[in-house]
Amino acid sequence: MPELPELQAHAERLTAAYAGVVLEHFEPLSFTALKTVSPAPAAAHGLPLERVARRGKHLLLGFVGDDTTVTFVVHLMQGGRLRDDVVQRPRPRQSVARWRFADHRAVLFTEAGTERRAGVWVVAGDPLEQPPLGDLGPEADAIDVETMTALLRRHSMRLHTFLRDQRILAGIGRRLANEVCHRAGLSPFAPTTGIATSSAFSLVAAIREAVADSLAEERDRDDLSPSRERPSRVHGRAGAACPVCGDTIRAVEYRDYTVSYCPTCQTGGKVLADNTTSKFLK
Numbered sequence: 001m002p003e004l005p006e007l008q009a010h011a012e013r014l015t016a017a018y019a020g021v022v023l024e025h026f027e028p029l030s031f032t033a034l035k036t037v038s039p040a041p042a043a044a045h046g047l048p049l050e051r052v053a054r055r056g057k058h059l060l061l062g063f064v065g066d067d068t069t070v071t072f073v074v075h076l077m078q079g080g081r082l083r084d085d086v087v088q089r090p091r092p093r094q095s096v097a098r099w100r101f102a103d104h105r106a107v108l109f110t111e112a113g114t115e116r117r118a119g120v121w122v123v124a125g126d127p128l129e130q131p132p133l134g135d136l137g138p139e140a141d142a143i144d145v146e147t148m149t150a151l152l153r154r155h156s157m158r159l160h161t162f163l164r165d166q167r168i169l170a171g172i173g174r175r176l177a178n179e180v181c182h183r184a185g186l187s188p189f190a191p192t193t194g195i196a197t198s199s200a201f202s203l204v205a206a207i208r209e210a211v212a213d214s215l216a217e218e219r220d221r222d223d224l225s226p227s228r229e230r231p232s233r234v235h236g237r238a239g240a241a242c243p244v245c246g247d248t249i250r251a252v253e254y255r256d257y258t259v260s261y262c263p264t265c266q267t268g269g270k271v272l273a274d275n276t277t278s279k280f281l282k
Helices: 004-018 145-154 159-164 174-184 197-218
Strands: 021-026 049-055 057-066 067-075 080-084 095-101 106-112 118-124 248-253 258-261
Touching: 004 049, 004 057, 004 067, 004 080, 049 258, 095 118, 145 197, 159 174, 174 197, 174 258
Parallel strands: none
Antiparallel strands: 021 095, 049 057, 057 067, 067 118, 080 106, 095 106, 248 258
């Protein structure tokens, strides 16, 4: 799933290409596309796109008039993409929705796979105070050490789970959680309430560094990167050598995701058994 860096860079690309262009028509192209009933998408017809913003792992297409603000909140989920629709076929493959603009261009929302979980919320007024954004935590790359320490004390869970919970920190997914834990030198299975202030400082620094590195690479691209091309030290590299210490990168496989880590860098050399019922031994 695209995370904070990929979506931030893509929001910037879409803003550069479409800011100021008037929306002519929004077309839901699948039964599951629209997640809201009111306001109707037509409320944005005839309004110019102010910009495409990002909040957490959502994209926000904001259309602003003299006394009206209508925002399309887009969640790409795992297989979604938002890109220029050059051909504009009546029913493109894997299509979710389409925005047609007055200059005859269009943006197409597609979703690969069969889950059909990607969708669009149409929101009037301030989108940050309404579903699906109202319950999100602070942006992961903007958090300070004091806030991080308070959040770690408040939420008792494994660190990897903590980092991926959008209600606690917004913008981090599976890849970044693995990368952040490795950069911070922390076990992904460490209990959050036992993390010291000094480690919270390392965690904040690791988030900012991992996001900055990924964002720099993503800004050099013309479109969202495929997951296999995103930079990683440990994520997706089980069996390879750790680029920091040379130890073998390990993985714990769960049904929907994989936790990757380096025993030497993160767990004092201890290896966690690869099954979902294992518990990390401190």
